[in-house]
Amino acid sequence: MDYKLKLKRVNIPTSELLDDLRMVSKKINKDSFPMDLYEKYGNFQRGVFKRRFGSWNNALNEAGLKILKRNNIPETELIDDLKRVAQKIGRKTFSMDLYENNGQFSRGIYKRRFGSWNNALSKAGFQIYKKMGTYNRMDANDEELFSNIAMVWEKLGKQPTQANLDSNISKFHSSKYKRRFGTYNNALIAFVKWAESGGKENIEIPNLKTEIFINESDKGHKTRRDINWRLRFLTMRRDNFKCKYCGRSPATDPLIILHVDHIKAWTNGGETILENLQTLCSKCNTGKSNL
Ligand SMILES: [Zn+2]
Numbered sequence: 283m284d285y286k287l288k289l290k291r292v293n294i295p296t297s298e299l300l301d302d303l304r305m306v307s308k309k310i311n312k313d314s315f316p317m318d319l320y321e322k323y324g325n326f327q328r329g330v331f332k333r334r335f336g337s338w339n340n341a342l343n344e345a346g347l348k349i350l351k352r353n354n355i356p357e358t359e360l361i362d363d364l365k366r367v368a369q370k371i372g373r374k375t376f377s378m379d380l381y382e383n384n385g386q387f388s389r390g391i392y393k394r395r396f397g398s399w400n401n402a403l404s405k406a407g408f409q410i411y412k413k414m415g416t417y418n419r420m421d422a423n424d425e426e427l428f429s430n431i432a433m434v435w436e437k438l439g440k441q442p443t444q445a446n447l448d449s450n451i452s453k454f455h456s457s458k459y460k461r462r463f464g465t466y467n468n469a470l471i472a473f474v475k476w477a478e479s480g481g482k483e484n485i486e487i488p489n490l491k492t493e494i495f496i497n498e499s500d501k502g503h504k505t506r507r508d509i510n511w512r513l514r515f516l517t518m519r520r521d522n523f524k525c526k527y528c529g530r531s532p533a534t535d536p537l538i539i540l541h542v543d544h545i546k547a548w549t550n551g552g553e554t555i556l557e558n559l560q561t562l563c564s565k566c567n568t569g570k571s572n573l
Pocket of ligand 1: 525526529530565566567
């Protein structure tokens, strides 16, 4: 298969990072800008700069730009940023790590200003965050973790970013994948491997859920009617997450819901194999079955 993951680059040369800051500076015609603004126009993630230079201001400084003066950020601005992040990730409470991945300010500012992270959260009207708490305790197996990536990928119509996994469309948080696979990139690589292994046929260990749907018309088929996660993903990926009829995709229109459809109907003897499956949007799929 000629499919390639878009992986986060590692070991980007420092000069390239600095050039990118200067490029953005020219583009927006400002000699100083916050990380948020950078991410709109720049090629790299804010985390790379923090790790490489220690802080955003250090990075700006190294690039010959002006540092941001943020000593007197009003409390309301800090609270607003918490609210913005909560909305972005769709959660009522969150860790400092999660905040720093998505927010404008450092955790240190919140601790200094409010005494503790939880104080800041409650001041903003959010629930108190409990470490290793109820939110993430359930231990998921690889199959569950992978099918969640497939589900998010399907909904977006494109490769999910770490932030997508931290949002409320995902069942599991990206940190769960990092704990299991070391890095988010590794998790993606393992996921694609998992999808490709055994994705060709729809042979699964029978379980109670699918057993219920086996009826007389299943006789004579080599495969099961229901389409497993691997096949769904592989079908959509082959079809570029676009409807085969109208070409629409959730990647460009978030309201589009994709289905996987048997080209030769199951009831006419069509098998559940990649060659007999196609991606359709819900509208075209409904139209097809009404013919
Ligand atoms: Zn369509």
